[in-house]
Every structure is written in structure tokens, then in C-alpha cells.
Amino acid sequence: MGIAVELKNVTKQFKTPGGGITTAVDNLTLTIEAGKFLTLLGPSGCGKTTTLRMIAGFETPNTGQIFIGSEDMTLVPPNQRELAMVFQSYALFPHLTVAGNIAYGLKVRKTPPAEIKQRVEAVLKTVGLEGMGERYTNQLSGGQQQRVALARAIVLQPNVLLFDEPLSNLDAKLREDMRGRIRDLQQELNTTAIYVTHDQVEAMTMSDLIVVMNKGRIEQIGSPVEIYEKPASRFVADFIGRVNLLPAKLLQAGPGRLTVDLLGNQLQIASYASSAPEMLMAIRPEVIRLQPDSDWSGPVCQGQLLKAIYVGQHMEYLIRLDAGPEITALTYGRRPDLTMGELVRVGFDPDTLHGVTV
Helix, strand or coil: CCEEEEEEEEEEEEECCCCCEEEEEEEEEEEEECCCEEEEECCCCCCHHHHHHHHHCCCCCCEEEEEECCEECCCCCHHHCCEEEECCCCCCCCCCEHHHHHHHHHHHCCCCHHHHHHHHHHHHHHCCCCCCCCCEHHHCCHHHHHHHHHHHHHCCCCCEEEEECCCCCCCHHHHHHHHHHHHHHHHHHCCEEEEEECCHHHHHHHCCEEEEEECCEEEEEECHHHHHHCCCCHHHHHHCCCCEEEEEEEEEEECCEEEEEECCEEEEECCECCCCCEEEEEECHHHCEECCCCCCCCCEEEEEEEEEEECCCEEEEEEEECCCCEEEEEEECCCCCCCCCCEEEEECCHHHCEEEEC
């Protein structure tokens, strides 16, 4: 389908109040295919919003180039890029109706009135606000206001849709609903979306590709499954979801497989991003087996149950292993057979382990 956006060796620096220089984005190179939903994910200060703002044209890189399609847009102002942005704050005009807000960009572009009316009515139906065009934004709920902001962007029929943490002001139920709406619309319109968030659930449930950023650099690019199950670094493993990171020692490296010592157990693992003599084994809480059956063939360790936390659809258990580390295990449904302070057996499936750098 071609390339929608490409960043080549882009760096952005800012002056600090004390007169120093801070690097927000550090020599970043990224290619985004047309029609994909790509999420920039990372903690506050990692450079994800600055990257989005440079793509939009609100910030100019100190070095590097930004291409929209095949055109070099590095120095082109925002209103001359075939992009539309949905902001965190919605940025709606309170003195305009819903239809007026949606039509604003079309009027700026001097679109004929008849076409404006047709496109506004069509997009109201698309976002589920049909019949609400004459209301004012202060008469709408938070979720409805977010849909107006989305409609105002997609009515411009941009080549690329940009989202800057658009759901952060909504409650949990509305966020879940809007995640589905945005993803469905992106696929229906077959447009390219670049989405910024620090919310892992948003990134995992909406994206074709996730770009995990840290300190202005890319830590890993991959599908949600790759990011979660095969993290490229300790940072990614620790940032995405819940994880146990246990020390392991490399015993032998073979073709596509490592033999390691994990808590006194000699294991062979096939999933790893590191083959250093000292490494960490990433183990997701949901793959740990508590009190495994007698037919369990994997390694087993023993520990003391310290805490049980009820989270509704699942339970989280904190266990201090005899070998020293504390780990978290997750089970779906309650385990009435487990009591605080008792010794429990913990099973690991080597096929679910993943080695990362210390």
C-alpha cells in the first residue's frame, strides 16, 4: 500500500529554563505503512508527543527529515499537510454548534456550502451523532464531545489521522467504547492512524503496530503480540503489562535455543532477546501454574503465599520463593484452596519464558 509517513534521523532538542539543552527525540527513524494503525507508546517524557507534533508540523526538528507520502514536509506548515489531528483537550468551539465545529475546517478550505452540508451529515452518521448537528458542545457528554472532535478530523478526509492521547479525559467505560469506535472507523475509512498514549490497554487493543519509546529513542517496534510476548529489552518487558523478572545464568547457547539456570532449574528456552552470561527471565503472571497437578512436567519451585488480591475476574497472588525472589501469579477465578502463609508450589512452562538483558 506504500508509505504514509517516514521519519529519517529526526532529532528535536529544547532549551531548558536553566539555559541547557534537553533532547526530546534522539535520531529517530520510523516508517509507517499506509492504512496501518500505529501507536507511539511510552512513559511521560519519552518523546512520543514531540514526535507526533513534528509529524503534524507544530514542531520543527533540529535535524532529520519528515516525509508525508513521498514529499519532504520537514519545513512545510501544518495547514499544508494532508493531516488531521484529534487533541487531548478536544479543542471544540463553544460558540459553534456540533455541525459548525465539524464544518469549520471545510470552510477554511473554501469548500462549497452544498458539499460541506453533505459531508457534515455523512460524518455525523459515521460517528453516531446523527440528528445532533444543531446542539452546542456544552449540551453533550464527554464521549459525545470526543466524537465531535473525531468527526471534525475525518470530515477533512486526510491521508493521515493523528491522535494525541484523545481518551485520557474519559472515564473507563467511555474509553473502552471509544477505543472500539476509533479502531472501527480507521479500518472503515482505510486511513493511516498515528496514535499517542501511555495507556498500554489502548495500545494493545487498537494497534497494528506499537512503537515503544524511552528517553527519545525507539526501544522496540512490533505487533501487540510481539511486544507482549517477546519484549526486546528489560524496559519493554517491565513497561508492558505485569511481569516477573527473575535472574538467570546462561549455561550454553545453541542454534535458536539457550540452556539456562533459573532458580536452580536447568531449562532450555527458545524465546530470548539476550544471550548474555547474566540475564533476566521475563515470566508473565498469568502463565505461572500454582499447585500444578501431578502430571505437570515443567520445573517447580516452592514458596510462601504472602498476599492474595481479588480483582473481580481474576486473583493476584504474591509469593516469596524459597530461592529468594518474590513473584506475582494470576489466576482466573478464586482459589479457595490457597491460604495466607502456606507453602505453595509454583510451576513454570519453559515455552512461556523470555530472556532479556539485565
